[in-house]
Amino acid sequence: MKIIRTLVGACAAAWGTGLVGAWLQATEIELPPDTARFEVADLPGYSAALTHCMTCHSVEYTRSQPPSPRTYWKATVIKMQKTFGAPIPDADVESIVDYLAKTYGTERMKSETSAANQKS
Numbered sequence: 001m002k003i004i005r006t007l008v009g010a011c012a013a014a015w016g017t018g019l020v021g022a023w024l025q026a027t028e029i030e031l032p033p034d035t036a037r038f039e040v041a042d043l044p045g046y047s048a049a050l051t052h053c054m055t056c057h058s059v060e061y062t063r064s065q066p067p068s069p070r071t072y073w074k075a076t077v078i079k080m081q082k083t084f085g086a087p088i089p090d091a092d093v094e095s096i097v098d099y100l101a102k103t104y105g106t107e108r109m110k111s112e113t114s115a116a117n118q119k120s
């Protein structure tokens with residue numbers, strides 16, 4: 001009788017472990033948080049930023065900046081290009097600056113307001 005009880009106990013333990021294992025596997029699926037991506041925008045600079053601004057560091061560098069004017073974003077993009085050697089084609093600089101200023105800069109509020117005005 002004692003042996004049977006031990007066996008039952010072992011089976012229950014194994015079954016329990018299996019369940020815990022399955023549960024762990026199910027909860028291990030990790031999707032990247034939205035903050036790890038550039039904000040989607042209908043601007044040509046959006047895809048250029050995806051191409052050129054994620055190779056060296058995360059989007060957090062950009063997202064964590066306080067809302068700044070276009071001049072700041074222009075200086076930053078040029079700094080990435082000239083000082084840090086980012087291979088950003090000159091032709092893409094203006095569109096990236098435009099996207100950053102409107103998405104993460106002081107122009108964000110303005111463009112949201114004008115979009116709201118256009119709708120009404």
Ligand code: HEC
Binds near residue numbers: 055080
């Ligand atoms: C060639 C690599 C490289 C690429 C590509 C790159 N960066 Fe950077 N970036 C850096 C380095 C290096 C720093 C400074 C890191 C530090 O100080 O720890 C930096 C810092 C930053 C910062 C923090 C503020 C500052 O001025 O230091 C921002 C914002 C930023 N990058 C935005 C961008 C944007 C926007 C793009 C795309 C146009 C971009 N980066 C592409 C290398 C790069």
